[in-house]
Ligand code: ADP
Ligand code: ZN
């Protein structure tokens with residue numbers, strides 16, 4: 151039982167690092183918990199604060215510590231829950247409490263909401279006229295001017311008064327003190343969706359959709375039933391309509407809903423659908439908003455002005471006071487995993503956050519993650535399916551082309567004969583084609599045909615990408631150098647692009663189809679504000695015949711006139727060096743294929759591959775998730791990979807290679823020892839070099855720890871954190887924990 155509590159008395163973030171310590175009086179010892187709101191003496195005042203931490207470590211003279219006065223009853227406020235959530239995140243993902251708090255609490259900025267002050271006449275009119283006479287007699291011209299204007303208008307903008315009437319703040323204050331006027335402060339929030347038109351329109355669900363909604367609502371009220379639902383349904387099966395129907399139930403009960411959507415899919419079209427149904431109750435968050443704009447939206451949520459927040463991962467921390475539901479759409483997206491400490495996963499965090507307020511969590515995807523589907527099969531989540539596309543249009547026809555065969559037949563182009571033939575056909579018929587290139591990271595690599603070396607970044611140990619401005623660029627750190635004429639390793643002049651990037655493909659396709667109108671969507675063309683939306687709407691308006699792009703083209707918009715999708719090299723994502731290769735490939739191919747034949751015209755998909763027999767490619771061709779899952783889960787079981795086992799990656803970074811090696815050896819030794827003495831069911835490997843051995847001039851080393859149970863992994867993390875505090879404090883290294891990493895290390 152902790153004897154002391156670290157308390158934050160002001161929730162505003164600038165003071166977050168400043169906590170005050172108080173005694174936990176014996177009467178409260180059993181009751182007090184992290185996140186609770188308490189009353190504490192502060193100087194001569196009594197303030198309410200939040201318990202950030204309970205501890206036995208005292209920070210100053212115990213004589214000086216004052217006791218907590220009381221726990222505020224009914225303190226289940228948004229902040230309490232978020233602080234408790236931060237504590238949970240710290241425990242489950244590592245890092246400091248401060249890092250966790252900064253993740254969950256909205257950042258308050260100096261340039262916060264724009265304030266408007268309004269002056270109101272506060273005096274009965276007859277009396278005010280008497281006062282006006284008095285001012286005129288005393289030649290108090292400024293006072294008279296202001297009062298005359300107020301008598302005419304009854305209320306005035308503060309800025310108008312000071313700027314147009316030339317009245318000073320002192321004069322306004324004087325009239326306020328005399329009770330002639332009052333000053334009202336209005337916060338004018340920027341509403342990112344207010345320019346839209348709401349029509350309050352909604353669809354009647356089909357029987358399959360209705361059954362899903364009914365099941366969820368029914369199960370919600372059964373105490374012992376699972377409160378997490380996995381909705382599996384191909385794109386176009388009507389999941390979004392199901393979400394909206396559920397939301398309407400939730401808000402009718404006076405509760406709020408959070409909808410997580412990957413940023414890339416958070417298009418104008420999507421927002422419009424929610425706005426059309428729910429109007430002003432909807433707000434959005436996205437990464438292009440300034441901190442102040444984001445803060446405004448958090449405030450609106452806190453003040454109960456909105457009931458639905460749509461946004462990427464961080465929308466999870468919207469301070470709603472009575473949350474009823476969290477929806478995670480496209481739950482397989484890797485962007486739901488944070489890449490900064492705490493490296494939390496939005497799914498697990500959402501489930502905890504929802505449980506805090508008795509809310510439900512709904513996960514939706516056409517290709518659920520192995521984790522979610524496994525848990526659904528185990529009965530931890532409730533599995534619900536939408537098996538048909540709403541518009542009943544059939545899934546596209548899919549064929550796999552063997553690129554090795556093409557090469558043998560003398561076709562060295564990136565487009566197989568078959569794909570060229572189909573593209574030609576679509577151009578003739580005035581239908582559209584999408585060409586999908588699997589991965590930016592592996593494209594545009596320059597390698598030497600004589601010695602096989604690829605050109606790498608001197609700082610990051612990753613391959614550089616060739617851009618058509620004649621430069622080689624590192625996508626991790628931005629390093630640039632001119633494209634060399636000869637191989638830096640062996641001097642050979644046979645340097646060649648061994649896999650083309652999107653720009654190169656655009657050139658090649660244009661050469662093959664000189665009259666075709668081509669749009670390209672990738673990192674470079676979407677970097678500018680609205681770049682993404684512009685390209686999508688140009689393509690939707692049929693201003694182009696062919697859209698070429700990276701994975702960002704596989705989501706978001708519906709293009710009814712697209713009847714052909716070509717996947718140029720399906721295998722690239724198979725060879726990323728972590729265990730997600732097959733899952734990532736299956737999911738990407740399925741999503742890409744889902745882009746064809748969304749309208750009335752049937753669609754076709756061509757998957758080009760060097761490894762056409764691979765089960766990820768074969769099952770994607772058949773659009774058979776079950777078959778893929780069965781193959782993949784047996785592989786995971788065999789290899790003890792998640793979701794069968796859990797994995798913890800301990801990543802160390804340092805400028806000093808020697809220190810890093812020593813530190814990681816200490817962690818490894820101590821870890822092994824703890825596994826034995828504490829009898830933890832874990833296996834540890836390392837330290838070894840990760841796939842990227844150096845990034846931004848920092849050396850990197852990793853330890854891998856695997857175990858069947860999550861609790862043992864958390865125990866070893868806690869232990870290693872103590873080792874870091876006690877034994878590594880002299881070393882110039884930084885250590886991060888990553889549970890079940892999704893994006894490689
Ligand atoms: P998903 O989110 O699974 O991709 P959507 O909810 O976007 O599916 O639905 C796909 C299309 O079908 C959309 O154009 C949507 O407006 C339409 N739709 C969905 N449900 C219905 C329904 N019950 N009746 C008519 N059209 C529907
Ligand atoms: Zn060479």
Ligand code: ZN
Pocket residue numbers: 607608609610611624625626627628629846
């Ligand atoms: Zn670099």
